[in-house]
Structures are given as C-alpha cells and as structure tokens.
Amino acid sequence: MSYFSRLSRAFENAPELPLNKYSRYAIISDCHRGKGDSNDNFLKNENLYFTALTHYYEHGFTYIELGDGDELWENRKMSQIIEIHNNVFWLLSLFYRQNRLYMVYGNHDMEKKKRGYSNSVCSSFFCTDTQCNQTLFPKLSFYEGIILKSTCYDYQLYLTHGHQADFFNSTLWKFNRFLVRYVWRTLEHFGMLDPTSAAKNYTHKDRIEQRLGDYAQRTQRPLVTGHTHRPRLDASAPYYMNTGSCVHPRCITCMEIEKGIITLVKWTLSVKKDRTLYVAREVLSQFPLPI
Numbered sequence: 001m002s003y004f005s006r007l008s009r010a011f012e013n014a015p016e017l018p019l020n021k022y023s024r025y026a027i028i029s030d031c032h033r034g035k036g037d038s039n040d041n042f043l044k045n046e047n048l049y050f051t052a053l054t055h056y057y058e059h060g061f062t063y064i065e066l067g068d069g070d071e072l073w074e075n076r077k078m079s080q081i082i083e084i085h086n087n088v089f090w091l092l093s094l095f096y097r098q099n100r101l102y103m104v105y106g107n108h109d110m111e112k113k114k115r116g117y118s119n120s121v122c123s124s125f126f127c128t129d130t131q132c133n134q135t136l137f138p139k140l141s142f143y144e145g146i147i148l149k150s151t152c153y154d155y156q157l158y159l160t161h162g163h164q165a166d167f168f169n170s171t172l173w174k175f176n177r178f179l180v181r182y183v184w185r186t187l188e189h190f191g192m193l194d195p196t197s198a199a200k201n202y203t204h205k206d207r208i209e210q211r212l213g214d215y216a217q218r219t220q221r222p223l224v225t226g227h228t229h230r231p232r233l234d235a236s237a238p239y240y241m242n243t244g245s246c247v248h249p250r251c252i253t254c255m256e257i258e259k260g261i262i263t264l265v266k267w268t269l270s271v272k273k274d275r276t277l278y279v280a281r282e283v284l285s286q287f288p289l290p291i
Contacts (some may be wrong), residue, residue, distance in 0.1 A: 001171070003164055003165040003166075003167070003170075003211050003215070004215055006164035006165070006170055006171075007160065007164045007165060007212075007215050008219075009144075009164075010144040010145035010160045010164055011145040011147060011158055011160070011221075014143060014144070014145040014146055014147050014158075015102075015141075015143060015146055015147070016147045016148075016149045016156075017062070017102070017146060017147070017148050017149070018148075018149065018151050019148040019149055019150045019151065019155070019156075019157060019257070019289070019291050020150065020151045020152060020260070020291055021259055021260045021291065023062075023148075023257055023258070023260075024059070024060055024061040024062060024256075024257065024258050025061060025062050025063075025064055025148065025255075025256070025257040025258075026052075026053075026056040026061040026062070026063050026064070026254060026255075026256055027064045027066055027159065027224060027243050027254060027255040027256075027257070028049075028052075028053075028063070028064075028065055028066065028243060028246065028252075028254040028255075029065070029066035029067055029068065029106070029161065029225070029226025029227070029243040029244070029245060029246075029254075030066075030067070030068045030106070030226045030227070030229055030243075030244075030245035030246060030247060031049065031065070031068065031069045031070070031245075031246040031247075032068055032069075032070070032071045032108065032245075032246070032247050033069060033070045033071060033081050033084075033085050033088070034071045034074065034075055034081060034084070035075050035077075035080040035081055035084050036084035036085075039071075039074055040071070040084075041071075041247040042071070042085070042246060042247060044249075045246050045247065045248070045251070045252050046085065046088065047279070048246075048251065048252050048267045048268065048269065048279055049088065049246050049252055049267075050087060050088060050091065051267065051279040052252065052254065052267045052279075052281070053088070053091050053092075054091065055281070056256075057091060057094060057095060057100075060100075061100070061256070061258075062095075062100040062101075062102065063092070063095045063100060063101055063102070064102045064103075064104070064146060064159065065102070065103045065104065066104050066106070066159060066160070066161055066224070066225070066226045066243055067104045067105055067106025067107075067108075067109065067160070067161025067162075067163070067226055067227070068106035068107065068108040068109055068161065068226065068227070069103065069106075069109055070108075070109045070112075071108055071109075072108060072109045072110075072111050072112075073107075073108050073176075073177045073180045073181060074180060074181060078111075078121045078122070079121070082122070082125050082136070083125075083126070086125065086126070086127065086128050087128075089125055089136060090125075090127055090129070090134070092136075092137070093125075093134065093135065093136050093137060096136070096137040096140060097135075101137060101140065102143070102146060103140060103141075103142050103143070104142070104143050104144065104145065104146060104159065104160060104161055105142045105143070105144065105161070106161035106162075106163055106226065106227065107161070107163035107166070107169040107170065107173050107176070107227075110173050112142040113142055113144065117142065118137055118138060118139065118140040118141070118142065119138045119139065122136045122137050122138065122140065123135070123136060123137075123138035124136050124138070144160060144161075145158065145159060145160040146159040146160075147159070148257070150289075150290075150291040151291075152291060153290055153291055155222075155289065155290050155291055156221070156222070157222050157224060157262075157289070158216075158221045158222060158223050158224070159223075159224045159225075160223070160224075160225055161225060161226055161227050162208070162212055162225030162226055162227035162228065162242075163227050165208050165211040165212050165215065165227075166204075166208050166227070169227075205228045205229075205230060208227065208228055209228055209230070209232075209240070209242070212225055212240050213237075213239065213240035216239035216240045217239050217240070220239075221239070222238060222239050222241070223239060223240050223241065224241045224242070224243065224255065225240075225241070225242055225243070226242065226243050226244070226245065227242075228242060229244060229245040229247065229248070230242055230244065231243065231244030231245075231253040231264055231266075231284065232244075232264075233255065233262065233263075233264035233284070233285045233286070233287070234285065235285070235287035238287065241255070241262070241264075243255050243264075244264075250268060250269070251266050251267060251268035252266070252267050252268075253265065253266050253267075253284070254267070257289070260288055260289055260291050261286055261287070261288050261289065262286060262287065262288075262289055263283055263285070263286035264283070264284040264285045264286065265281055265282065265283060265284065266281075266282045266284055267279060267280070267281055267282075268280055268282065
C-alpha cells in the first residue's frame with residue numbers, strides 16, 4: 001500500500017468536528033510522555049505543557065492530541081506513564097468530562113487503536129491531590145484522523161499524525177518498535193541516532209515532509225500533522241502544516257484555531273526585567289482560514 005493510500009485511509013471513517021468563527025481548538029502533537037526516567041523526553045517540558053494546557057482549558061478550547069502523546073515504544077506500561085505524569089492526566093480528564101478531548105494515535109502509541117484500549121487502560125487513575133481513584137477517560141476513542149469541517153463554506157482541514165507517509169513507522173511499526181526498545185535506545189547513549197526516525201534523521205525528515213506536502217497539494221486537502229517534530233505554518237503554502245512537538249530543547253510548539261484564524265504558537269520559559277521567570281506564549285505565524 002502506498003503512502004497516498006495510507007493517508008487517505010486515515011480519513012475514511014474520521015469524525016467530523018465543526019469549524020467556524022466560534023470554534024476554539026488547541027492541536028498538540030508528539031508529547032512522548034514517558035515514565036520519568038532519563039529517556040523521558042517530555043519531562044523537561046512538562047511544566048510548559050501543563051501551563052499551556054491549563055490556558056486552553058480555562059479559555060474554552062477543545063484539545064486535540066495529534067499522535068505520539070505517550071511513548072509506548074520505549075515503555076511497555078501505560079499505567080506507569082499515567083502515574084508519573086499524574087497532574088497532566090488529571091487535567092486531560094477535565095477536558096474529557098466536558099467533551100472537549102479528542103485523541104489521534106501515532107506510530108509511537110499505535111497500541112491505542114486496539115478496540116477497548118481506553119476502557120481497559122485509561123478508565124481511571126489515582127489522583128495524588130485527592131488521594132483516591134478518579135475517572136480518566138474510559139470511553140474515549142482514539143482515531144487515525146480527524147476532519148474539521150466548515151459549517152458555512154466548502155472547506156475542510158484534515159488532521160492526522162503523519163506517520164502514514166513513513167513506511168518504516170507505519171507498515172513496519174512493530175519491527176521499528178523492537179529496534180527502538182532493544183537497539184537504538186542503548187546506542188543513543190553513545191551518540192548514535194536512530195536513522196529511521198523522522199524526528200532525528202534530517203534526510204528522512206525532509207523526505208517525509210515532501211510526501212505529506214505532495215499528498216496535501218495533489219488531493220487539495222489542507223493537512224495538519226506532527227511526526228517530524230518540525231513546526232510549519234506558511235500562508236504562502238497553506239496545504240501542509242505541522243504542529244511541531246513538545247520535546248524541543250527549550251520550548252513546546254502547537255497550533256491554535258480561534259476566530260477563524262490558525263496560529264502556530266511557541267510556549268517557552270522567559271525572564272522578566274526583575275529577573276523572575278514566567279511561561280511565555282509567542283506567536284510564530286498565523287493566517288485566516290476560509291471558513
């Protein structure tokens with residue numbers, strides 16, 4: 001199956017969410033939440049992520065996680081990830097209770113596509129604040145793709161993780177997971193990067209992004225993905241967009257849709273004139289959607 005077919009298949013039974021000037025969506029990809037050890041790339045940016053997520057919750061945004069939210073290649077147990085990042089999952093549960101939570105699976109959390117996964121693994125969690133078990137998101141569905149459909153005009157925005165354009169990370173994902181767990185995870189300590197990773201291998205990254213852009217252009221489907229960790233939002237090339245990731249060295253990037261405008265945002269730690277630290281939200285680029 002070609003990457004064109006794999007990408008098209010992601011939207012065959014995708015849910016359609018309304019897109020209009022009143023819509024508020026926060027789209028974040030590639031959190032790679034781990035179990036708190038030295039390989040947990042999310043750990044260094046957890047406070048930035050929690051601050052951003054709190055902002056989106058308080059301002060009425062619907063949260064869409066665009067794949068690779070949890071690192072299930074290096075880690076076998078989702079329960080350990082939930083336990084370590086307890087505060088994050090508590091906040092996600094608040095979105096869930098208000099029907100403002102949608103999740104897409106990527107190659108690193110492909111396990112979530114199993115029927116009944118959320119009910120068996122994500123039904124409840126132990127909240128450290130209340131010291132008791134609370135509901136997480138037991139009936140949540142994990143999708144391969146989501147479509148944001150304009151309620152007024154003939155315009156649709158297609159959301160998926162983007163690994164479908166990557167043969168090794170889609171068709172051969174189980175073999176690649178084996179290599180990550182038992183080969184590359186060890187070799188990375190000696191400075192050797194995984195050559196099959198679209199996030200770490202720049203030649204591979206360029207190739208995957210070229211395919212995603214080509215698919216979006218040829219099908220006339222504006223496409224928002226993650227996977228490569230390289231943020232992109234260009235008004236002169238509005239068909240292929242990328243949210244970036246939450247594992248950049250000093251920031252997280254994401255996309256916002258509000259008042260008919262799509263915005264690429266960076267959340268980072270900054271310093272005031274009195275030398276106090278604060279989390280800053282910086283707009284990187286934006287343009288209006290034809291909705």
